[in-house]
Amino acid sequence: MLRVGLTGGIGAGKSTVARHLGSLGAVVIDADHIAREVVAPGTAGFEAVVAHFGHGVVKPDGSLDRPALGRLVFADDERRSELNAIVHPRVHERRTELVAAAPVDAVVVEDIPLLVENGLAVAYPLVIVVHAEEGIRIERLVSRGLSADDARARIRAQATVEERRAAADVWLDNSGPVERLLADVGALWADRLVDFEANCRQARPAPRPSQPVIEKADASWAATGNRLVARIEHSAGDRARRVDHVGSTAVPGLPAKDVIDVQVVADDLATAVALAAELSDAGFAPMPGRWFDTLRDGSREGKSLACNADPARAVNVHVRPAGSPAVRDVLLFRDWLRDTPEAVREYADLKRRLSRHRYDRMDDYAAAKTPWLRTALARADTWAERTGWISPTGH
Missing domain, CATH: 3.30.460.10 (Beta Polymerase, domain 2)
Known part of the structure; x- marks a missing residue:
């Protein structure tokens, strides 16, 4: 098995990459989906969120009003930390269960929006970061119904580009046509991930050149x-x-x-x-x-x-x-x-x-x-x- 951490800023296109990796054969574990699952009505997570943030974050139908909750936490670091303290341990527990249930020869891609922010990159043999320029991300978020100010607040609440670059083994730029992104993902799967998984499972070092090749110093x-x-x-x-x-x-x-x-x-x-x-x-x-x-x-x-x-x-x-x-x-x-x-x-x-x-x-x-x-x-x-x-x- 190979575990891969997948992350990227909101609106960067991480979900597009996750879906394409899933179509190629990866087992995709979506932390956002799990985060919704653990605070669904009737769960202990839901009760904890309502007890902490009040009934103003509950819709008339009894479900969690996520936009209302987002407005409370994305502009306030302390309140966001309080929400994370409720949700993240439950997400981690469920994620661990799903990884354990994956086939032994799987490439398991864990789609985690806050992977860098929560210091989780060290737990993965490979980290993929999906990037797009901020203006493009704001346009995408506005098209989904957020205001421009809300979009900027959510972007500011996440890791910087520099912090993500430091964590990235693979940097996928999604500022251009989606076809180019999907081609890059396909090449990553065929040229790297499949062999990486097989080498890990078989405790086999990857092949090396037989002769020394001296490269220019690389920053x-x-x-x-x-x-x-x-x-x-x-x-x-x-x-x-x-x-x-x-x-x-x-x-x-x-x-x-x-x-x-x-x-x-x-x-x-x-x-x-x-x-x-x-x-x-x-x-x-x-x-x-x-x-x-x-x-x-x-x-x-x-x-x-x-x-x-x-x-x-x-x-x-x-x-x-x-x-x-x-x-x-x-x-x-x-x-x-x-x-x-x-x-x-x-x-x-x-x-x-x-x-x-x-x-x-x-x-x-x-x-x-x-x-x-x-x-x-x-x-x-x-x-x-x-x-x-x-x-x-x-x-």
């Missing part, structure tokens, strides 16, 4: 790293002492393979192995076999490794025991590069030069960098002494 790597760190922290819980975006993509301006490296620090090697095997709910698959870091003195230290099940986003999750010297060296190397532009240029030149060769294994490319990396770590030690750098792990 989006930092935001992607932040999302992955938060996702892994949520999945790992107390078993992870810390989680960090490391490696070349964590250094602004450094060309690199388009692979995000994440370091997870566990108490010991046994915990590291177990943790790597249990990151499937975050979208990762354990790499089989035993894995080792080669330390500065040439000795080897055990670690565990998980990689992306997502075919469109390459990630290496290095789960290391807290006592491994590699934990400190990885953080030191990253921070030294961030502060040393000439080292960034040297490393970039080395990467480009080595990437021109053909390798039998990707590990051979990594081994070819080792002499420079050992010298670089010695330089980084000198930098640490000069600057007073201390490892965030305390070791």
